[in-house]
Amino acid sequence: MLWFRVFLAVTTAALAVWGGTSGPTEATPTPSATPTPSPTPACRATATIDARWGNGFVATVTVRNTGTESLDRWRVSWRWSGDERVQTFWGGVAEAAGPDVTVRNASYNGTLVLDGVATFGLLVTTSAVPDGLTTTCAR
Structure with missing residues (x-):
């Protein structure tokens, strides 16, 4: 029995020196990921109605x-509120699905330096000319 007491004393002393335990160890917590801030828009689109008449x-x-x-590219989108129909676009490539319209840059005006601008235009027929267009711009 003396050998057991010596073994226990040596084991306890060794654990105290090395800081270990003979039981299960706790897992080191993994730090949580830092939330990624939402990106700021890379562009802004402003629509101006240059001319208006009874039906367009x-x-x-x-x-x-x-x-x-x-x-290196841009895309502008908006939603029509009434019966607007685009007759002609210039300066961009347009896609429409119902009231939703998206215009992407043309091959020659997609690259914009800092604070650089590009323009596109449209001719629209409608029964009621809107006060303006609410656009969103994205890369």
Whole structure:
């Protein structure tokens, strides 16, 4: 029995010196990920109705790079509120699905330096000319 007391004393002393335990160890907690801030828009689109008449209008949309680096492409979207129909686009490539319209840059105006601008235009027929267009711009 003496050998057991000596073994126990030596084991306890060794554990105290090395700081270990003979039982299970606790897992080291993994730090949580830092939340990624939402990106700021890389561009802003502003629509101006240049001319209006009873059943239509002409508008120019200016796309400005508001980001922190050059853009290699841009996309502007909006939703019609009534019976608007685009007759002609220039300065961009348009896609429409019902009331939703998206215009992407043309091959020659997609690259925008910091604070650089590009424009596109449209000729629209409608029964009621809107006061303006609410646009969103994205890369």
